[in-house]
Amino acid sequence: MLAVLSLFALVGALVATLYGASSLMAIARRATDVMPFESGMLPQQHAASRYHARWYAITILFLAFDMEMIFMYPWAVVLADMGVGAVVEMFGFLAVLLVGVVYVWREGALRWT
Amino acid sequence: MPEAETAAAAWGVLPAALLVTGVALGLGWLVAAVDRVVLSGGGGAAVLEPVRSSVRLLTEQRRTTLAPDRLLWRSGIAAVPVLAVLSMAVVPIGGRTLWSSSADLVWFNAMEALLWAAVWLVGWGPNAIHALTGGYRFLAQGLAYELPLMFSLITVGVGAGSLRTADILSAQAGLWFVVSMPVAFVVFLASAAAFAFWGPFGAPTGADIAGGVTSELSGVDRLLVEAGRVIFLGATAAMAVALFLGGGSGPWLPGPVWQLLKTVAVVVALVWAGRRLPVLRPDRVVEVAWTVLIPVTLVQALVVAVLLLSGFYAV
Amino acid sequence: MDLSRRLRAWALARPRVLIVDAPGTVERRWAVEAELDRRGWPLAMSPADTDVLLVLGTPGPQLALAIDVLWSQVAQPRHRVDLRATTDLHHRLEETLHALGAATPKEHVDGALPARAGAGHSPEGTDDSTHEGMEHSRHEGMDHSGHEGMDRAGMAGMDHSGHEGMDHSRQEGMDHTAMGGGGHAGHHMHHGGEVAGLPMAETAPDRDGLALDVLRVSIGPVLPGWPTGLLLRADLQGDVLTGAGLSWVDATDDGSSPPADVHPQRAALDQLASLLLVAGWPTAARDARCARDGLASTGQSELATARRRAARVARRVRRSRALAWTVRGAGHLPSERGSAGDGDVLDRVRRWCDVALGADGHVPASPASLDEVAAVLEGTELGTARLIVASVALDRSAANTEPEEARA
Numbered sequence: 043m044l045a046v047l048s049l050f051a052l053v054g055a056l057v058a059t060l061y062g063a064s065s066l067m068a069i070a071r072r073a074t075d076v077m078p079f080e081s082g083m084l085p086q087q088h089a090a091s092r093y094h095a096r097w098y099a100i101t102i103l104f105l106a107f108d109m110e111m112i113f114m115y116p117w118a119v120v121l122a123d124m125g126v127g128a129v130v131e132m133f134g135f136l137a138v139l140l141v142g143v144v145y146v147w148r149e150g151a152l153r154w155t
Numbered sequence: 156m157p158e159a160e161t162a163a164a165a166w167g168v169l170p171a172a173l174l175v176t177g178v179a180l181g182l183g184w185l186v187a188a189v190d191r192v193v194l195s196g197g198g199g200a201a202v203l204e205p206v207r208s209s210v211r212l213l214t215e216q217r218r219t220t221l222a223p224d225r226l227l228w229r230s231g232i233a234a235v236p237v238l239a240v241l242s243m244a245v246v247p248i249g250g251r252t253l254w255s256s257s258a259d260l261v262w263f264n265a266m267e268a269l270l271w272a273a274v275w276l277v278g279w280g281p282n283a284i285h286a287l288t289g290g291y292r293f294l295a296q297g298l299a300y301e302l303p304l305m306f307s308l309i310t311v312g313v314g315a316g317s318l319r320t321a322d323i324l325s326a327q328a329g330l331w332f333v334v335s336m337p338v339a340f341v342v343f344l345a346s347a348a349a350f351a352f353w354g355p356f357g358a359p360t361g362a363d364i365a366g367g368v369t370s371e372l373s374g375v376d377r378l379l380v381e382a383g384r385v386i387f388l389g390a391t392a393a394m395a396v397a398l399f400l401g402g403g404s405g406p407w408l409p410g411p412v413w414q415l416l417k418t419v420a421v422v423v424a425l426v427w428a429g430r431r432l433p434v435l436r437p438d439r440v441v442e443v444a445w446t447v448l449i450p451v452t453l454v455q456a457l458v459v460a461v462l463l464l465s466g467f468y469a470v
Numbered sequence: 471m472d473l474s475r476r477l478r479a480w481a482l483a484r485p486r487v488l489i490v491d492a493p494g495t496v497e498r499r500w501a502v503e504a505e506l507d508r509r510g511w512p513l514a515m516s517p518a519d520t521d522v523l524l525v526l527g528t529p530g531p532q533l534a535l536a537i538d539v540l541w542s543q544v545a546q547p548r549h550r551v552d553l554r555a556t557t558d559l560h561h562r563l564e565e566t567l568h569a570l571g572a573a574t575p576k577e578h579v580d581g582a583l584p585a586r587a588g589a590g591h592s593p594e595g596t597d598d599s600t601h602e603g604m605e606h607s608r609h610e611g612m613d614h615s616g617h618e619g620m621d622r623a624g625m626a627g628m629d630h631s632g633h634e635g636m637d638h639s640r641q642e643g644m645d646h647t648a649m650g651g652g653g654h655a656g657h658h659m660h661h662g663g664e665v666a667g668l669p670m671a672e673t674a675p676d677r678d679g680l681a682l683d684v685l686r687v688s689i690g691p692v693l694p695g696w697p698t699g700l701l702l703r704a705d706l707q708g709d710v711l712t713g714a715g716l717s718w719v720d721a722t723d724d725g726s727s728p729p730a731d732v733h734p735q736r737a738a739l740d741q742l743a744s745l746l747l748v749a750g751w752p753t754a755a756r757d758a759r760c761a762r763d764g765l766a767s768t769g770q771s772e773l774a775t776a777r778r779r780a781a782r783v784a785r786r787v788r789r790s791r792a793l794a795w796t797v798r799g800a801g802h803l804p805s806e807r808g809s810a811g812d813g814d815v816l817d818r819v820r821r822w823c824d825v826a827l828g829a830d831g832h833v834p835a836s837p838a839s840l841d842e843v844a845a846v847l848e849g850t851e852l853g854t855a856r857l858i859v860a861s862v863a864l865d866r867s868a869a870n871t872e873p874e875e876a877r878a
Contacts, residue, residue: 045163045254046244049172053240056176057233057379064213064375067474069546069573073217076543078283079370079516081696082536083688088222089284091671091683093291094708100298100441107449111305115261118312122463129460136453143445152442194752195510196760210481211521214474216545218518222666284687285516288709288852355750355792362694363748363856366515373518373545432792434750436853439796 099151107139162251175253179240182389183382185419189426190353190385205385212378220281220371228280232376234273235383239390242266245320246393249411250403252320260308260318263394267304267350270387271297274352274359274368277380281371289367293359295437296349299444300356304346306452307339311398313459314468324402326468333399335462338455340399342448344425347391351384354429358437392421479571482547485521486514490537491698492527493720493866496732499526500740501556504763505563507756515694517543522566523550530720533699536691547573676707677849684712691719695747695856697864702847702855711855714847716840718866736762737863738825739780742787745819745860749793757783758826777828784823793819801846801858818861840864 065071078085095101114132121128146152162171187205195201219225245252245259252259271294278290312318314336315326323332333340349356352368360367369380396402396417403410405417462468487506491499502524506513514520517540525537541550549569551562664670674684689702699720705713739762746755761783764776787793797815843862847855 043254045161045168045171046241048163048168049175049244049253050237050241052172052176053237056240057236060213060375060379064217064378067214067477068216068374069214069478070216073219073374074545075219076221076517077539078220078281078286079365079518079540079543080284080688081365081690082533082540082692083690083701084539085221085284085668086686086688087671088282088665088668089287089685089687090222090224090279090282091685093287094676094682094710095291095294096708096710097295097298097438097441100445103445104298104302107302111302111309114305114309115258115312115318118309119257119317121313121460122316126464129457129464133453133457133460140450140453143449147442147446152445154438194756196753196756201510204484207481207484210477211485214478214481215521215547218543218545221668284685284706291709357750358853361750361853362515362752363750363853365693366519369519370516371518377518430753432751433746433754433790433796435792436796438851 096154099146103142103146103151106142110135110139160251161255162248162253165251171253174248175243175246176240178248178393179243179386179390180382182393182418182422183239183386186385186388186392186422186426187381189423190430193426193430209378209382212374212381215374215377217374217376218371220283223282224280227276229376231273231276231278231280232372232379235270235277236379236386237383238266238269238273239383239386242387243390243393246390247320247324247397247402247414248393249414250324255319255321258318259320260312260323264305264308267387268301270350273383277372278359278368283371285364285366285370286368288364289359289361289370292361292364292367292437293352295441296352296356296358299437299441299448300346300349303342303444303448303452304350306449306456307336307342307346308398310336310339310452310456310459313456313463316463316468320397323398324404327401327404331399331401331404335467336399336455336459338451339459340395342452343395343398344391344421347388347395348425348429351387351391353384353388354426355432355435356440358434361434388425389418389422392425393418395421475571478547478573479567482521482570483567484509484511485549485566485570486512486519487522487524488514488517488520488540488544488692488694490523490525490529490533490540490692492525492529492533493699495527496737496740498553498556500736500762500766502526502553502559503759504766505559507759507763509563513694517541518545520544521548521570523548525550525552527554532719533691536719540692549573674705674707674712676712682707689852689855695744695860697859699866700859700864702844702859704847704855706852709852711847711850711852714844714855716844716847718840733765734825735780735828736765738822739765739783741860741863742783742819742822742826745822745857746787748856748860749797751793754783754787757786761826780826780828784826788820788823797857797861800850800854801861803842803846803862815857815861822861 078089117128117132162174165171166174184205187208188202191201191204242263244254245262254262256262274293275290278286278288278293280286311323311332314332315323317323317326326332345356348354352359358367360369364370369377372380393414396414400417400421403412403414405413408416489499489502503513511522517523520540521544523537523541523544529537541548547570549566551566553559553562671683671685673681676682685706687704687706689704690696690698690700692698699718701717701719703713703715703717704711739758743755743758743762746752746758757779761776761780764772764779767773767776794816797819799814799816801815801818803813843859843864846858850858
């Protein structure tokens with residue numbers, strides 16, 4: 043853990059050094075203050091809005107699988123000891139989840155444009 | 156065999172951490188140089204271009220936009236390279252990883268997953284439509300690549316019976332994993348391109364949205380994000396060598412040389428193949444990922460599990 | 471000091487260039503792009519990515535305003551080149567390198583803050599007032615940056631736009647609350663939903679009838695891989711265009727561009743180059759540009775090489791399954807249906823490839839009008855919309871359009 047923390051400290055220092063180097067080397071130390079790029083026009087509204095992510099249904103499906111992965115990492119380690127039973131159980135569970143995928147796919151939720 | 160000895164234990168914490176950082180920068184340079192050569196259509200002089208671009212960006216002025224979310228923007232920018240280097244903690248260098256735990260693969264996976272937040276923040280921060288669109292594209296793309304990537308990592312874990320990089324390396328003493336897990340190998344490399352939002356998975360920084368998440372970045376900010384991308388690609392190539400190509404194993408030459416040669420080969424192959432394709436748009440990739448890639452990687456995992464139980468990976 | 475200057479000169483030896491081509495400068499743009507490719511100067515994606523802003527020809531008044539806005543968004547060191555003719559191109563580019571290397575910081579002289587004041591002024595409704603806003607801002611921006619540029623710490627406050635913003639918001643405030651001002655909650659606001667001189671997004675029903683934020687944005691007039699001067703006024707929900715109106719800037723400024731009599735094969739390769747850029751395929755775009763530029767040469771052997779190159783890139787694009795998979799089914803233009811295939815983006819790409827091959831002279835016709843294209847853009851996602859626009863040959867003179875004011 044100490045090793046990771048020192049790596050974190052080191053790369054943090056590296057980023058800080060780069061910012062320092064930039065402020066020394068950059069032609070103008072102060073950042074230029076500009077309007078957001080909108081292909082030559084001025085923005086009419088703030089872009090930061092409630093963005094309509096139309097793939098939200100997939101995120102639910104994703105979460106179901108992602109939770110499942112938490113079980114799968116330790117499962118991979120103990121598989122050799124547990125034997126066939128573990129394989130059947132895990133892939134049976136995955137098959138159930140895949141039924142969900144098939145359902146979502148048939149409902150057309152995997153395509154949103 | 157000094158099985159679980161880490162680089163930190165062998166060489167001291169600070170030298171090892173310095174070495175990892177140096178190797179990370181080297182890998183980033185390698186990816187950027189190869190990419191530049193492929194993009195400009197040859198010309199060995201292109202190997203200097205990453206250095207030149209870095210200096211150019213260091214001397215360039217930074218920008219802020221109207222009403223940015225400054226804190227989140229800057230933290231996202233810094234997080235991209237930091238996560239990339241941190242993922243290197245479990246990538247073996249000369250046969251040793253900086254850090255070794257019973258969940259090395261999970262660590263690698265976690266660093267890449269945190270990138271979701273970092274890239275989205277880089278897109279959200281500047282309050283600009285192109286950057287925002289790019290950030291959300293990355294999330295949509297994440298929904299496509301993340302699970303196949305995790306399944307391919309787990310496949311490796313199943314084959315080695317461990318999530319520790321060192322164990323995975325020694326499990327390949329007889330036979331490289333790429334032989335029995337070709338699908339996982341390819342998916343792992345494709346996912347690398349996807350989470351580094353590069354090449355065919357470059358939609359978050361696509362030219363159609365003026366550079367997407369990077370469209371409002373100049374100076375050192377842009378340098379950090381670009382560096383993070385290429386370091387992540389390089390780290391994943393090095394990780395692929397360790398997970399699938401036997402790490403430093405090979406005849407005649409010493410291990411580190413083999414590892415370097417294999418890593419360079421993987422980088423060149425990845426960049427060359429990636430630049431032969433147009434951007435695959437996330438809205439179409441997601442469907443293929445769920446209906447093709449996830450089932451295929453699951454079958455791969457099943458095959459490996461059965462092989463394991465039949466004693467194929469007896470070490 | 472000398473060292474840092476030399477370092478900068480070295481670092482900027484391959485600057486990134488944003489090209490703005492005024493109407494009627496097609497061939498000049500090709501010459502410039504050929505020279506940039508030869509020197510290995512990359513094309514910039516956005517002003518943040520730009521070192522050199524290269525203006526070709528004489529832009530009309532509205533394009534000139536857009537160029538000013540872009541220029542204000544470029545970080546230093548930067549250099550602007552106004553290129554009327556390409557005869558002294560080499561010399562001008564060398565000059566550019568010199569100027570970039572020798573650049574000294576100009577803190578607030580030329581537009582650190584050009585547009586801030588105008589932003590608050592430009593209402594979200596009528597289009598022409600935006601131009602006013604820009605005009606306005608150009609003048610105001612100067613004196614603002616004169617005394618404000620230096621000591622402005624951050625965006626907070628933005629009170630110098632207050633006097634504009636205030637009466638503006640008094641008129642607009644009603645609408646804002648009526649249209650669901652609750653959406654603005656959580657942000658620090660001035661009166662009537664303005665933050666830092668700009669209103670927040672409005673809400674409108676989406677295709678499922680939910681009230682969601684709708685953002686008014688401009689795509690164009692200057693973007694990489696985009697026909698310069700084309701302006702797409704779009705309503706965006708997420709990345710989907712719920713409304714689209716296309717027009718040319720400086721449309722009334724006629725007589726500027728007689729339809730240029732260009733080499734059809736080169737024009738097709740140019741169209742492919744920008745389409746491939748938009749499609750995120752930079753290596754193929756580079757090959758298309760290279761072939762296009764080679765076809766201009768006079769030597770027989772160079773011409774033969776260029777033809778081979780053109781054939782190679784056209785075949786590669788035509789056969790690419792990845793490209794077909796990614797663009798298929800988008801942008802069916804009614805006027806093209808039945809002529810050859812479905813008339814979607816893929817069909818048009820393949821026809822451009824045929825022309826680029828030099829095999830058949832059947833150039834895809836320009837669509838009947840910009841409105842037809844705009845109608846197809848509605849309901850598509852931003853990336854698809856870009857591909858559709860890049861796949862059609864939009865002719866400034868032929869496809870006339872409604873006046874800008876008609877759309878609000």
